[in-house]
Amino acid sequence: MNSAQIHLALNHFPIAGTILAFLVLMVGLIVKKDQVKMVGIGLLLIGTISGVIVASSGDGAEEIVEHKPLVTKGLIHEHEEAADGAMVALYLSSALGIAWLAMYKMKKNHLEKVFYLMLLTNLVSSLMVANAAHKGGQIRHDEIRDGVK
Numbered sequence: 001m002n003s004a005q006i007h008l009a010l011n012h013f014p015i016a017g018t019i020l021a022f023l024v025l026m027v028g029l030i031v032k033k034d035q036v037k038m039v040g041i042g043l044l045l046i047g048t049i050s051g052v053i054v055a056s057s058g059d060g061a062e063e064i065v066e067h068k069p070l071v072t073k074g075l076i077h078e079h080e081e082a083a084d085g086a087m088v089a090l091y092l093s094s095a096l097g098i099a100w101l102a103m104y105k106m107k108k109n110h111l112e113k114v115f116y117l118m119l120l121t122n123l124v125s126s127l128m129v130a131n132a133a134h135k136g137g138q139i140r141h142d143e144i145r146d147g148v149k
Helices: 002-009 013-030 032-058 059-064 073-105 109-141
Strands: none
Touching: 002 032, 002 059, 013 032, 013 073, 013 109, 032 059, 032 073, 032 109, 059 073, 073 109
């Protein structure tokens, strides 16, 4: 598999993983079950790890498609910038998830505050990942472009 194939094969995992993680975390909050919250954090971590793999294949994918018809440097740049920001948000959200797990195991206070902060950053990262994915789709799918850049 080349970088473009890896990038395309795995790019849905960060999107689905972060959104599904948010939904599972919300269920855990509503039903007040820490085990459900742990599953949500696990999904968030899977989404983040897959995001790292997708991001690391991005430069190679760019080299393969940058000279294709209708592909522009501007579209690639917008996608790259959006993806970089989304990864920062994912790292923060995952770090808070890991902190929550560690605090839970050590029976520390302020679990609820860390959980709510993680939930908020997970929501933001989900939106940012979805935006990066949309911008990435525009690179090769001119039918979803507002205008060529």
